[in-house]
Amino acid sequence: MKAFIYPNLNKANSREYVVKACSILSKQSCEVLLSNEYCDIFGNSISAVYLQEENCFSECDVVVAVGGDGTILKCAQMCSKHGKPIVGINCGRLGFMASLEHSQIDDLVKLVSGEYTLSKRMLLSCVITDSDKEKFEYTALNDVVISKTDGCKIADFEVSRNGHIISSLRADGIIFSTPTGASAYSMSAGGPIIEPGMNCIEFTQICPHSLFARTMIFDTDSILTAKCFTGGAYMTNVTVDGNMIYKMSQGDIITISKSDKYVEIIDINGDSFFESVNKKLMQPLKDISTSG
Missing domain, CATH: 3.40.50.10330 (Probable inorganic polyphosphate/atp-NAD kinase; domain 1)
Known part of the structure; x- marks a missing residue:
């Protein structure tokens, strides 16, 4: 060995x-x-x-x-x-x-x-398509976070599932997490803890300007897309597993889905x-x- x-x-x-x-x-x-x-x-x-x-x-x-x-x-x-x-x-x-x-x-x-024993953990696929149709691809074991930058007071987000809008919200940011990542940033933002061996996608809002915001759980056949509107020259940060990887502008689209890849954690x-x-x-x- x-x-x-x-x-x-x-x-x-x-x-x-x-x-x-x-x-x-x-x-x-x-x-x-x-x-x-x-x-x-x-x-x-x-x-x-x-x-x-x-x-x-x-x-x-x-x-x-x-x-x-x-x-x-x-x-x-x-x-x-x-x-x-x-x-x-x-x-x-x-x-x-x-x-x-x-x-x-x-x-x-x-x-x-x-x-x-082995715990098979799903990964998220994150594809960023910019306004010039260029694509950037990443995978996440924990989460993908889109959050407003310093100087931007608040941002408007539009989230869709399989082409249908499911949430239009004003917030500091949004989190897409795996069950593994549910005990990380998403939990701190009010999301539930999920048994890490499950397969699902969790969507949680960060400081939403709403009295009725709730975390949503989606099955792994879901294709989720997110757009952000900040106005002016402000952009939003995109982080994957805690690493800032992209500055998102209006016109950019982020697509989140279950990755074909996975990681096995030993217990x-x-x-x-x-x-x-x-x-x-x-x-x-x-x-x-x-x-x-």
């Missing part, structure tokens, strides 16, 4: 966890791969093979993301491309997609013995997502106030 360790060394103590993960996996006769950009950092202090990052993705059997949910999001595209499952070790705060907390890192032995200890919801979102206020 070959495991590619994909770390975020900006996270506290992440170097320590990379060294420990390498040690645990190597003792299980698992070959550890690391991007050669970390060769000067770890060198021969760990038992690992250093390769170009693309080669690590293509040659490994599994990707071990050491960081937070952002680390998993960052490598999800390549995992989808190469058909590799991801297991996350959380060094961040919430870590909804991570199967293991850093205190559970010893459970990595179950990765080699096959004591885990080592079972029901990690629901444990995260209970522990990290449903703490009593007295616990939050004393958590430091």
